Amino acid sequence: MHQRRLGAGGPLVSAVGLGCMGMSQSYGPGNDEESVRTLNRALDLGVTFFDTAAVYGAGANERLIGPVVRRRRSEVFLATKCGILAGSSGTPYPGAGVSSALDGSPAEITRSCDASLQRLGIDVIDLFYLHRVDPKTPIEESVGAMARLVEAGKVRYLGLSEAGPGTLRRAHEVHPISALQSEYSLWFREPEDSVLVTCRSLGIAFVPFSPLGRGFLSGHVKKGATLAEGDLRRDLPRFQGDALDHNLRLVASLEAMAERKGCTASQLALAWLLSRGEDIVPIPGTKRQTYLEINAAATAVALSADDLALLNDTFPPDAAAGERYMPAMMAWVDRA
Ligand SMILES: NC(=O)c1ccc[n+]([C@@H]2O[C@H](COP(=O)([O-])OP(=O)(O)OC[C@H]3O[C@@H](n4cnc5c(N)ncnc54)[C@H](OP(=O)(O)O)[C@@H]3O)[C@@H](O)[C@H]2O)c1
Known part of the structure; x- marks a missing residue:
C-alpha cells in the first residue's frame, strides 16, 4: 500500500484509509463479526x-474497533472526532436514530477525548x-483546547471537519492543523475552488469523506x-426522485x-480522487472484506490523460442533482 503524508512534515498514512462509520450506523444493519474481520x-x-x-x-463504533486497535496498536493510525453530542436534544443525527447537537466548548472537547x-x-x-x-464557540477556543490535549500527550495531531477556509486559517494560527476531513468525490467537487485551495496554501492534507458518494x-x-x-x-436529496434518476445516468457512464478499463466503478472513483494530488487521502467506508479489498486495490488503477479528461467531462463540478444533505445537516456545514 502506498503512503501519503498528512500535512507538511506530518505523519505517513496509507494512501487509502478505512472509514468505520458504516459498521455502526447510517448504511443498514451492521455485522460486528464481519466488521472485525474487515478491520x-x-x-x-x-x-x-x-x-x-x-x-x-x-460510542459503539469506538468500542467495536477498540480491541483490534489495541491488539495491533503499532500498525494503526487512528483518527477519531469530537464535537457532536449524541443523545442530546437537537438535530436528528442522520442514520444513527438519535438526536444530536454541536458542542465545541473546551470542556466538552476535553471530556470527549x-x-x-x-x-x-x-x-x-x-x-x-x-x-x-460549533458556531457558539470561537474556533480559537476549540482548537486551543485540542492543542492542550497534544501538550498533555493524549493526542498527536489535530484536524477539522467541514470547516470553511477562514475558519481553517484561524485554527491553523492557534496550532498546526494536519488534516481537513470534508466531503469530496466525483459527485461533490465544491472543495476544489474553496477550501482545498486553502489547505494547499497552508500545507494541510485533505481527507475526503464519502469518497464513493455514500456508496x-x-x-x-x-x-x-x-x-x-x-x-x-x-433521507438524502440525491437519492430521491428526479435527482436519483439523473444521478443514476451519471453513474451508468462511470460503470x-x-x-x-477492467476495474470497478468504485475503484475508478477512488483512483480519480487519488489523482487529484499527493495531499488527498480518501477514507472509503465499508463493513465488508470484499469491498475493502476492492477499494484498497484502487491504488493500482492508473488513469491516463484521456481517462482523466473523460471523468472531468462526465463529472463537471455541477454534475450531480440534489443537495448532498437535508437542510438540518446542511446548517452544520461551516462556510466561513
Ligand atoms: N466528517 C464527517 O462528517 C463524515 C461524514 C461521513 C462519513 N465520514 C467518514 O468517512 C467514511 C467514508 O464515508 P461514507 O462511509 O459516508 O461513504 P462512502 O465511503 O462514500 O460509501 C460507503 C458506502 O459504500 C459502500 N461501499 C464501499 N465500498 C464499496 C465497493 N467497493 N462496492 C460497493 N459498495 C461499496 C458501503 O457498503 P457497506 O456499508 O455495505 O460496506 C457503504 O454503504 C465514513 O466511514 C466515516 O468514517 C465522515
Whole structure:
C-alpha cells in the first residue's frame, strides 16, 4: 500500500484509509463479526488509517474497533472526532436514530477525548478532529483546547471537519492543523475552488469523506432499490426522485468506463480522487472484506490523460442533482 503524508512534515498514512462509520450506523444493519474481520484484513493489506468518531453509534463504533486497535496498536493510525453530542436534544443525527447537537466548548472537547480514549482502550489518539465547527464557540477556543490535549500527550495531531477556509486559517494560527476531513468525490467537487485551495496554501492534507458518494458511485444503488429502514440515504436529496434518476445516468457512464478499463466503478472513483494530488487521502467506508479489498486495490488503477479528461467531462463540478444533505445537516456545514 502506498503512503501519503498528512500535512507538511506530518505523519505517513496509507494512501487509502478505512472509514468505520458504516459498521455502526447510517448504511443498514451492521455485522460486528464481519466488521472485525474487515478491520484485521485492512491492516494485513496495509490499510492502516482508520476513521471513527465519538458520535458514531453513540460510542459503539469506538468500542467495536477498540480491541483490534489495541491488539495491533503499532500498525494503526487512528483518527477519531469530537464535537457532536449524541443523545442530546437537537438535530436528528442522520442514520444513527438519535438526536444530536454541536458542542465545541473546551470542556466538552476535553471530556470527549478522555471518553474516546477509554472506549478505544488506548492512551493516545493519532489524529483528533473537531467533527463540526460549533458556531457558539470561537474556533480559537476549540482548537486551543485540542492543542492542550497534544501538550498533555493524549493526542498527536489535530484536524477539522467541514470547516470553511477562514475558519481553517484561524485554527491553523492557534496550532498546526494536519488534516481537513470534508466531503469530496466525483459527485461533490465544491472543495476544489474553496477550501482545498486553502489547505494547499497552508500545507494541510485533505481527507475526503464519502469518497464513493455514500456508496452511490459504486453503481450498487439501483433504481427502486429498497434501502433498509433507518438507512441515512433514504433521507438524502440525491437519492430521491428526479435527482436519483439523473444521478443514476451519471453513474451508468462511470460503470461503462470502468468496464472498459477492467476495474470497478468504485475503484475508478477512488483512483480519480487519488489523482487529484499527493495531499488527498480518501477514507472509503465499508463493513465488508470484499469491498475493502476492492477499494484498497484502487491504488493500482492508473488513469491516463484521456481517462482523466473523460471523468472531468462526465463529472463537471455541477454534475450531480440534489443537495448532498437535508437542510438540518446542511446548517452544520461551516462556510466561513
Ligand atoms: N466528517 C464527517 O462528517 C463524515 C461524514 C461521513 C462519513 N465520514 C467518514 O468517512 C467514511 C467514508 O464515508 P461514507 O462511509 O459516508 O461513504 P462512502 O465511503 O462514500 O460509501 C460507503 C458506502 O459504500 C459502500 N461501499 C464501499 N465500498 C464499496 C465497493 N467497493 N462496492 C460497493 N459498495 C461499496 C458501503 O457498503 P457497506 O456499508 O455495505 O460496506 C457503504 O454503504 C465514513 O466511514 C466515516 O468514517 C465522515
